Amino acid sequence: MSAPDREISAPDREIINSEKGASPRINQSLKKFYFPFVVILGAIVLSLMIHGSGFELALDFPVDVSNEMEGALDDSVDWIVITFGDFFDAISDSIKVVLGKLRDLLIWIPWPIMMSLVFIIGWKVASLKIAIMSVVGMTILALVNLWEPTMVTVAIMIVAVFLSIVIGVPVGVLAARSDSVDTGIRPVLDTMQTMPSFVYLVPGIMLFGLGNVAAIFATVLYALPPCIRLTNLGIRQVDPSVVEAGTSFGSSNMQLLFKIQIPMAIPTIMAGINQTVMMALAMSTIAAMVGAGGLGIEVLRAMGQLREGEAIIAGCAIVILAIIIDRISQGYIENRTQ
Amino acid sequence: MTVEPEQISHQIVVDRLWKVFGNNPSSALEAENAGKSRAEIQSEFDQVVALRDVSFHVEKGETFVVMGLSGSGKSTLVRCLSRLIETTSGHIYVDLEDVTSLDDKSLREFRRSKVSMVFQNFGLLPHRNVMDNACYGLEIKGLSRTERYERAQRMLDLVGLNGWETSKVSQLSGGMQQRVGLARALAVEPEILLLDEPFSGLDPLIRRQMRSELAVLQKEIQKTMVFITHDLDEAVTVGDRIAIMRDGEIIQMGTPEEIILNPVDDFVAEFTEDVSKDRVLNASSISVTPDLIWSYSHDLNSLKNKMDEVKAGHIAFVNESGASLGVLTGSDVEHIASMEELDRMLGESTDTMMYSSNVKPAISKLANSSTPIPVVDSDNNLLGVITQASILNALSE
Ligand SMILES: Nc1ncnc2c1ncn2[C@@H]1O[C@H](COP(=O)(O)OP(=O)(O)OP(=O)(O)O)[C@@H](O)[C@H]1O
Ligand SMILES: [Mg+2]
Numbered sequence: 001m002s003a004p005d006r007e008i009s010a011p012d013r014e015i016i017n018s019e020k021g022a023s024p025r026i027n028q029s030l031k032k033f034y035f036p037f038v039v040i041l042g043a044i045v046l047s048l049m050i051h052g053s054g055f056e057l058a059l060d061f062p063v064d065v066s067n068e069m070e071g072a073l074d075d076s077v078d079w080i081v082i083t084f085g086d087f088f089d090a091i092s093d094s095i096k097v098v099l100g101k102l103r104d105l106l107i108w109i110p111w112p113i114m115m116s117l118v119f120i121i122g123w124k125v126a127s128l129k130i131a132i133m134s135v136v137g138m139t140i141l142a143l144v145n146l147w148e149p150t151m152v153t154v155a156i157m158i159v160a161v162f163l164s165i166v167i168g169v170p171v172g173v174l175a176a177r178s179d180s181v182d183t184g185i186r187p188v189l190d191t192m193q194t195m196p197s198f199v200y201l202v203p204g205i206m207l208f209g210l211g212n213v214a215a216i217f218a219t220v221l222y223a224l225p226p227c228i229r230l231t232n233l234g235i236r237q238v239d240p241s242v243v244e245a246g247t248s249f250g251s252s253n254m255q256l257l258f259k260i261q262i263p264m265a266i267p268t269i270m271a272g273i274n275q276t277v278m279m280a281l282a283m284s285t286i287a288a289m290v291g292a293g294g295l296g297i298e299v300l301r302a303m304g305q306l307r308e309g310e311a312i313i314a315g316c317a318i319v320i321l322a323i324i325i326d327r328i329s330q331g332y333i334e335n336r337t338q
Numbered sequence: 339m340t341v342e343p344e345q346i347s348h349q350i351v352v353d354r355l356w357k358v359f360g361n362n363p364s365s366a367l368e369a370e371n372a373g374k375s376r377a378e379i380q381s382e383f384d385q386v387v388a389l390r391d392v393s394f395h396v397e398k399g400e401t402f403v404v405m406g407l408s409g410s411g412k413s414t415l416v417r418c419l420s421r422l423i424e425t426t427s428g429h430i431y432v433d434l435e436d437v438t439s440l441d442d443k444s445l446r447e448f449r450r451s452k453v454s455m456v457f458q459n460f461g462l463l464p465h466r467n468v469m470d471n472a473c474y475g476l477e478i479k480g481l482s483r484t485e486r487y488e489r490a491q492r493m494l495d496l497v498g499l500n501g502w503e504t505s506k507v508s509q510l511s512g513g514m515q516q517r518v519g520l521a522r523a524l525a526v527e528p529e530i531l532l533l534d535e536p537f538s539g540l541d542p543l544i545r546r547q548m549r550s551e552l553a554v555l556q557k558e559i560q561k562t563m564v565f566i567t568h569d570l571d572e573a574v575t576v577g578d579r580i581a582i583m584r585d586g587e588i589i590q591m592g593t594p595e596e597i598i599l600n601p602v603d604d605f606v607a608e609f610t611e612d613v614s615k616d617r618v619l620n621a622s623s624i625s626v627t628p629d630l631i632w633s634y635s636h637d638l639n640s641l642k643n644k645m646d647e648v649k650a651g652h653i654a655f656v657n658e659s660g661a662s663l664g665v666l667t668g669s670d671v672e673h674i675a676s677m678e679e680l681d682r683m684l685g686e687s688t689d690t691m692m693y694s695s696n697v698k699p700a701i702s703k704l705a706n707s708s709t710p711i712p713v714v715d716s717d718n719n720l721l722g723v724i725t726q727a728s729i730l731n732a733l734s735e
Binding site: 246249250251266269 | 446464465475522654
């Protein structure tokens with residue numbers, strides 16, 4: 001505020017203002033009202049003029065660097081594949097082994113045993129209603145002869161979700177404890193979540209070859225962000241007064257983390273894992289394009305042969321599986337938060 | 339019994355403590371030295387001076403109450419004591435150790451063994467049951483499970499939560515939750531207990547109950563306590579000494595009686611206005627010299643003569659060594675004919691009060707009888723009497 005201004009009191013200024021222009025306040029609101037119209041009208045008129053005159057420079061952007069950038073990215077992916085080939089092969093091999101064993105195990109378990117297990121888990125973790133509903137869902141899956149592909153999908157999902165948690169929870173914890181980590185990973189997470197999921201498939205194939213591992217790689221990339229975000233959020237949301245109380249008893253940082261922050265963030269972390277599971281399931285059809293087995297490949301094959309009935313049934317099987325997993329994990333979260 | 343100065347063990351000494359919230363405390367301190375007010379510093383530098391030049395000490399076993407309006411810096415002060423908030427300048431000594439210069443490891447050790455804190459909003463762990471909450475401090479210290487449970491169980495019994503060990507804390511009432519908070523703090527057997535408005539979140543009835551329970555508990559455990567409150571009634575019930583804060587400064591410090599009877603300024607006076615004076619007045623502070631002190635061995639006639647001579651409204655009887663035998667009104671004595679009758683009357687009137695006891699019971703007694711109450715020391719020696727007039731005088735001051 002300038003010095004002379006200060007000497008005039010507010011009501012005085014108002015009087016001076018209203019004496020100057022004829023009602024400046026109405027003038028103001030008229031300006032506000034007209035502004036968008038002027039801009040839109042101007043834009044239309046100018047566009048028409050440019051098209052009419054055929055002014056090249058304004059119609060096509062004069063510079064194009066897409067070829068150079070694409071080339072550079074191609075080269076760097078190639079470089080990574082060549083340089084770290086052995087490393088990725090090792091990862092790929094171990095994931096293949098684990099996934100294969102898990103898939104065989106799930107298929108090996110006879111259907112009555114599997115249904116009983118799901119029933120017991122659903123009952124203990126969620127509720128009797130959800131347990132019964134899960135068994136009904138699984139019966140439908142068995143009835144349409146999709147039991148084996150379902151087990152394959154479940155195996156892929158378990159591995160993908162396990163990897164997402166192993167990576168996502170610690171990263172989320174780091175982000176919660178350090179603001180710079182948080183701001184650093186935020187744009188990365190945004191990219192991961194908005195990037196069309198097919199885009200992950202190609203680097204997956206290049207790094208791990210066609211098959212389940214590339215599918216798991218793409219699935220983990222796609223399903224990781226909610227796990228990181230919600231772990232971060234859950235820990236940041238922990239009541240600071242409880243953390244303060246913990247500190248006042250001489251807790252070390254690790255004690256605070258494992259005795260207070262993580263236990264109190266569990267419901268939110270679980271919600272993140274639930275989302276991760278759902279996203280992984282959504283990814284399973286797309287992942288079938290790079291050779292992942294399971295329900296996704298059933299959908300793709302049926303569509304390719306224009307057998308829409310089979311495609312719809314396989315699609316519905318994915319939905320049923322999603323509902324079963326979602327309800328059981330939601331029930332678990334609800335029981336925990338009560 | 340008086341304590342020699344060199345015997346006084348100051349458990350906590352706070353020496354010229356300053357706390358400035360903000361990113362540039364030194365600018366605030368400079369402005370402070372230049373004589374700027376707290377509000378000016380806040381608006382010009384965006385720094386909040388929460389504690390300014392606070393000094394006090396707390397003795398072992400003493401309950402030190404800090405009072406003040408909202409925003410006066412009470413919570414900041416108590417958090418500085420265990421360095422939940424870093425101080426800007428000044429020192430805090432606990433058992434001669436400078437808390438402000440402890441490294442991380444010694445600070446954790448200090449918090450694990452010396453102090454524990456009770457919070458206004460309890461600060462309990464919602465994912466643990468009552469027992470595991472009470473155990474928290476012991477768990478952090480690294481005690482074995484059985485030892486933890488045993489010690490925590492004792493504290494839960496002490497605060498009256500026997501039978502609730504496996505309940506979820508969210509299922510308990512506010513009062514019971516704070517008992518868990520108290521048990522958790524006591525379980526680590528700290529030397530110092532810091533309580534930041536522990537009962538403010540409770541409704542008035544429970545608050546009063548918890549307050550008197552704490553006073554009883556304190557007699558048993560004899561901890562050094564720093565107790566924050568904005569309730570003068572509470573301060574008077576639990577406090578040995580009270581400090582009153584305003585805008586980050588201690589403006590008066592003293593026993594409850596001193597503060598209520600001699601407020602340093604209008605602010606303190608206004609603050610203490612609401613508390614009924616009978617809460618802090620003790621028997622000796624309102625006793626007066628009896629109209630007539632009479633040695634029992636003398637005979638009845640000379641008593642009556644002396645009584646008429648000095649126009650005594652009441653007579654305090656003592657034996658040869660000065661011990662009180664009772665007080666009778668003048669008109670009682672007028673009607674007494676024999677020494678036997680005097681004995682009987684004195685026998686009926688032997689209620690005495692200790693000099694240090696609260697005056698409340700005296701008020702109700704004197705409301706029903708005009709016979710003054712003798713005030714005695716611990717050897718039953720007569721110090722004075724409380725009369726209806728002396729009570730009224732004290733209360734109306
Ligand atoms: N973390 C902080 N950052 C900035 N200012 C703070 C912070 N904590 C407290 N303050 C300020 O310090 C001053 C003292 O706050 P404090 O919480 O100690 O008051 P209080 O006496 O405990 O009040 P109440 O009775 O409301 O609990 C207040 O002006 C407050 O706004
Ligand atoms: Mg406070």
